[in-house]
Structures are given as C-alpha cells and as structure tokens.
Amino acid sequence: MSLPASNSPVWGRLASGGLSRIQTSHLGTQMLIKRLELSKDPPATKATEIYSYFQKWERSLANEVAQLARL
Template identity: 80%
Template sequence: MSLPSANSPVWGRLATGGLSRLQTSHLGTQMLIKRLEMSAAAPAAKAQEIYNYFAKWERSLAHELAQLARL
C-alpha cells in the first residue's frame, strides 16, 4: 500500500486512538506511539506528526502501511 495523502482521514483516526491498534515491531514507531499517547497536543498536530513520520520512513514501514486501511 502506498502512503495516503496528508489530508486523508486515516491520520486523524490514528491521532485519536488508532495508534494503539497498530501492530508494529519497528522500535521507532513504538516510541512514537508511546510519546503521542502521553502527549497533550491537539489531534491535528498529532495527525501531522504521524503523517510526517510515515512519509519519512515509508520504505521501512510496509507492514504498518498495510494496516492503515483497517484502522
């Protein structure tokens, strides 16, 4: 699966609790999930950060990208 666009609703769903359902063994992604779960940032800011992370590491996150359609 290719990376959804920055304005896709999937990023908002991830930012508002969907990250907890994402299965990953990628250490950097696990750290991002924990940090954002504890963050008091607005959901829009979290969604943008999640998108930026996935855009940067897209090649390493094939398993995680495949899950986005289900979340």
C-alpha cells in the same frame, strides 16, 4: 501499498487513539506511539506528526502502512 494522502481521515483516526491498534516491531514506531499517547497536543498536531513520520519512514514501514487501510 502507498501511503494515504496527508488530508486522509486515517491520520485523524490515528491521532485520536488509533495508533494503539497498529501492530509493529519497529522500535521507532513503538516510541512514537507511546510518546503521542502521553502527549497533550491537539489531534491535528498529532496527525501532522504521524503523517510526517510515516512519509519519512515509508520504505521501512510496509507492514504498518498496510494496516492503515484497516483503521
């Protein structure tokens, strides 16, 4: 499965609370989720950061990328 485009609505849904629905054992992803849950940044900023993170680590996050289609 490939990563959705940067303008996909999935990134906005993740930034607006959807990250907590991702099941992951990847420590870096767990840390990102916790940090963004506590962040006061606007959702658009969070969405950009989430997309950049997934783009960088796409090969290591196959399970998490597969879950994106269900969010």
